Amino acid sequence: MNILVIGGTRFIGRHFVDLARARGHAITLFNRGKTNADLYPDVETIQGDRDKQGDLDQLRGRTWDAVLDTCGYIPRHVTMLAETLRDAVNQFAFISTISVYADPVQEGADEDAPLKTLDDATTEEVTGETYGGLKVLCERAADVIMPGRVVHIRPGLVVGSYDPTDRFTYWVDRIAKGGDVLVPGVASRRVQFIHAADLGAFMLRLIEDRVMGVYNAVNPTTPIHWGEWMESTKRATGSDAQFTWVSDEFLQTHNVTGAELPFWVPAPHDGVLGVSNQRAIERGLTSLSIDQVVAETLAWSRSRPADHVWKAGLSAQREAELLAKWRAN
Template identity: 40%
Template sequence: MKVLILGGKRFLGRALVEALLEAGDTPVLFNRGLTNPELYPKVTNLIGDRDGNLEALKRRKWDAVIDTSGYVPRIVKQSAKMLSGKCETYVFLSTISVYQDFRTLDIAETYPLAQLDDPTSEDYAGDDFGPLKALCEYEVQQNFDGRVLVFRPGLIVGPYDPSDRFTYWPWRVSLGGQVLVPSPPSTNLQFIDVRDLAEFIINRIKAKSEGVYNVTGPRKPATFGSLLVACREAALSNASFVWVDESFLLENEVYPWSDIPLWVPSIDPEYAGFYNININKALKAGLNFKPLSQTVSDTLEWHRSRPGPPKLKVGMNIARETELLLKYQKY
């Protein structure tokens, strides 16, 4: 199978390339040649720009295209139209952020999608990220003549994750000592190992599937407690966990995601369903999951191999954490 990947040298793109090569398939990359240019010297890398320079895609054909880098509907429309007739399946990587809200538990693929307030916006780095992705899905479905596969992942984790949102926890627990964690330990978490996502995408292409899939995991939601235990075991750490009331954290201006990665306050009804996404359709189609222990161990091993010491993009520093723990003792 010959597969074109729009992008291909960051995180999910890397996982897709490696899974295709391992399966004996042929990945071909299309990008600007700016990110990790040294990777995959034996893989064909076509150079161009999604926004107006698709010349390198002319007079070529593939079995499928996987679009890992589509954020702006106008630009996604260009590639969908260009690749019609050049491949049988267009795979678009979307997100669960396309849903209109997370107030409901067990959100399935038919849940209403978010609407863009400003039809001229192309600012995918802010609040318009989800609505823009929803419009990108629409442009693919309207402009590509062939099978369309849309994957809506939740949080994607594992080695080479540029966000550091999951990586923070294996790293922090590996340092040992008292670790500040938002209470309660039973809080649901959902995420998917990037390698599991890549394998499922390739699986669905080969099955000649089409349609939309929510893709997150594990089969039953993990918890903050189970994640931290897996981190402690992977790191052979002596860390102990201090479960801090959410009200204390919010009163002290501790911010979800930026200060405490993965934390979605349970007292916020707006996000009650964020970690309760329905993945039954993907499970029936064969979505599989690596053990949590493997994802944690591999992520920690990768993080330790980074040139460094690398500064994580998220998570509070140790001094701030210590200050809060001391204050919480008197709370």
């Protein structure tokens, strides 16, 4: 198949491109050439900015079996792309997010759950508050222009090599170091994530099978909880870590943020990490084991420069201070 990828050189897009090429598909990239520009010297790359119609016009007069949009965050941008490719592709695959669901999300919610709305539907400022609502409008923009030809993939937290956020990587690295590890909430709380390779494989399957519709792309394929995740990570890293579970209330009182404790979503909002993936499983979604995800992530993390600046996670000092206060509580 001939597949046009918008983006394609960082994290999710990179995993997809690697898998698609390994399966013999012809890839064309469209991006600004600002991230890993030399990653695929033998792949056709059309350099351009999706916010400039003149750049998008470079795509006219060509045809592809499908387009994968890895970086659509603003409805206007999705509209421009879809209108440009209306007669050029058979399928529009759009990477959305489980953040489209209206809060609080009920555990087990499926793809028909209520969606977020924005107070200002004209905003183009992407923030933590507008991100999900903007993705809802992006989905609708694609559907309006290509009715019946769009597949929306709604991932949860995506993990694995090349992850620029450090969210999952923080936990792998922290547990590997051992010692007393501060963990939020309770061990029985649901958690979900998906390795970028599993996500890439699922998206490629949807494109190869010409599947349309909406799918929650979250793993593991069987439900797990924080306790299982932490213990699996400890086992996979050969660590001597000991876990201290600290309540949501304590963490909120001490102004701990989700950036400091990635994946921590306090009740009653924690259902967002327990949505249904049954529809995706029926369409072929598979998952690496937690041990495999941890091992792959740890190996990649250790390959990075020693002076890597972490974008998520507690500092050692902050963690020690919180643990001391918790024990004195």
